[in-house]
Amino acid sequence: MTVQGVQGYNPRTGGTYREPVPATPPAEVDRLALAAAEAFPVLSGLALAKRAELLELIADALDAKSGTLIEIADTETALGVPRLTVELKRTTNQLRLFGEVLREGSYTEATIDSPNPDIIPPRPNLRRMLQPLGPVAVFSASNFPFAFSVAGGDTASALAAGCPVLVKSHSAHPNTSVATAAVLIETIAAAGLPAGVFNIVYSTPAGSQLVKHHAIKAVGFTGSTGGGRALFDLAVGRPDPIPFYGELGSVNPTVILPGAAAAQAEELATGFAASLTMGVGQFCTNPGLMFVPESIVDALGKAVGGANGGAMLTARMRDSYESTVDGLSARDAVELVAVGEAPEGGWTVAPRLYRTTVANFAADQAKLSEECFGPAAIAVTYSDPAELLPVLAKLEGTLTATVHAAEEDHDAAGTLSAVLARIAGRLVFNAWPTGVAVSWAQHHGGPWPATTSALHTSVGATAIRRWIAPVTFQSWPDALLPVELQDANPLGIPRRRDGVLGTH
The missing domain is CATH 3.40.309.10 (Aldehyde Dehydrogenase; Chain A, domain 2)
Incomplete structure (x- = not known):
């Protein structure tokens, strides 16, 4: 069965906008997911400072193309140039925030327990940190064509974590998605990284296929409660269930x-x-x-x-x-x-x-x-x-x-x-809830049905926590440890050593 293309519209008139964007066929979805898996060791292996530079390059490139991107998005969403201008700047600012998160380094939760043979049970040399999960699928939101979409907070935080990203474009703004994705793809290629670091697919079946694909290790979603629940069920119903971080309904x-x-x-x-x-x-x-x-x-x-x-x-x-x-x-x-x-x-x-x-x-x-x-x-x-x-x-x-x-x-x-x-x-x-600052202390989440996991946020520095999981290294030689856990702390990041938090 042939999947129809994704047609853009002008909400102010109800008329079509440009030609339909071709739907991504199943074979291409599979190829892109496998390419993301191949790119994972490269992206996750980049030094934190190098990943930060990549995010900043993407932000700079989006700012440079802002006029074109905003023009397309205004036609396709009717949200207005002033609103979209602010939203695009928010998008590039959150990319830069995650650059700061990487350079600061505490997000890794690096923890060291020195060996102690005299306690019961005896304690070996234990070193723990958070490491990236693998390729992530991100579902764009309808109502934020920049900040919660192709280059939005889910994409920014996942790339910061070291996870390649495959975006499922939202049908409400396919042409905006094409233009935004092109900026990321070009910037990543210019940085000398594999194409699998970032890609995009179009159509609802392509999105469902992504959630079920064995190469995908986590999913970020912003949208309706019904749509999110259906994808959540796919994610947890896999032979290898994966985390699904959905932002769904809220009456505020x-x-x-x-x-x-x-x-x-x-x-x-x-x-x-x-x-x-x-x-x-x-x-x-x-x-x-x-x-x-x-x-x-x-x-x-x-x-x-x-x-x-x-x-x-x-x-x-x-x-x-x-x-x-x-x-x-x-x-x-x-x-x-x-x-x-x-x-x-x-x-x-x-x-x-x-x-x-x-x-x-x-x-x-x-x-x-x-x-x-x-x-x-x-x-x-x-x-x-x-x-x-x-x-x-x-x-x-x-x-x-x-x-x-x-x-x-x-x-x-x-x-x-x-x-x-x-x-x-x-x-x-004594304020109004619309307007969500992008910062270290922000939490944008809540109990079901606001989100599928009240422990996590989709906005702010700790959004990166969704795409990383703890790994403990027991009795490994210092030279073989991740640099974040080596004795000398060459990155100078905050670490908890024998229960004491500092930069030791």
Whole structure:
């Protein structure tokens, strides 16, 4: 059976964009996966400084081609030149961050225990560090054509770890993927590295084949809960199960406490509307579920009613959004508060705000806490913050949870945080969850269904931890050890020696 090509579209008009990108046939997927396996010893064998230089070369090359890349992505995603300009710079900055991670070296968790024959049981010379797993499959996200796609955080962190990468392009932006992949392929070739260090495939069957391929040792995914679960099942159902790190669904609950609502109603409403409609609501950190005093609902509605929507990334996403908001409108316990504006034509949608009471929400929590991918939110009204505790405790895992509080609300905020910390990977105070800084302390993850592994993050320095696993070397001669574990510590990296952390 011939697999059809992947057609790009212009979401502003709904028309096609360029010719379809040919689907990758099974034989080519197999060849690319085997090439990645062959390239693994070369990439993983590079000195940390050399891997850092490679990431920086890729970042420089993407910056140099930014004009062309942004033009293609704007046509194919309708996300706008300002947003895409910032996103591409975020992408190159995270590549450079992983260069810093490599040079600093603590990510290896190098640990040395000196031999001690006098304890029970006797201890030999033990030296442990984290080492790369092997070739990684990365699934591009629809809503971030740069930062979570071909050259995004999964690719950057996997290459930093020493793992060759095979990307499965997202169907929402195939031409952007072609152009971005070309930059990486050219840069890696110019650096004298094998072509198997990085490659890309197109079409859904090609992606499924990658997950099942014996050469692939781990998978990174950002997308829908349904799609992620299907691939997760493939990964763990292999004869040799592999880690699947999926970022899936998230409702990102926000609580506005009474003191904050009274003191900052208009400011909070304006910030909420901006966060809700950013990127036409197509953010994994979109604040889709609000718990608020009744007094602030009118201000929230006014802000959403004055906000603009836009074109969604695909016709399927537009249709799903419309179906979800139609379903909310049909529920007796839910009231439509406000509808914003939307441009004419294409796959455009308008922002919407709904309301219900905390009692009605609790009675229908499973349905009303489902993620709506797009610029729609439900305001759940309460009288006493204590009413929220049992409801919040029953929410499914989420990437973020936010609390807005004035000083007189701090006791209530502290009580809420203890509950929210059990369901969310990042707790936000007096800010909005959209916008995820790329840094050492960032955590972008959470309990299921936010991610498939709450232990790991897809953003920040510790994202590299997904692609490495511990190996202990027992009684090996110093000259045969990895350089990170040799006695002299020639790299000068932080290490734990006999329980003491330092650069010894």
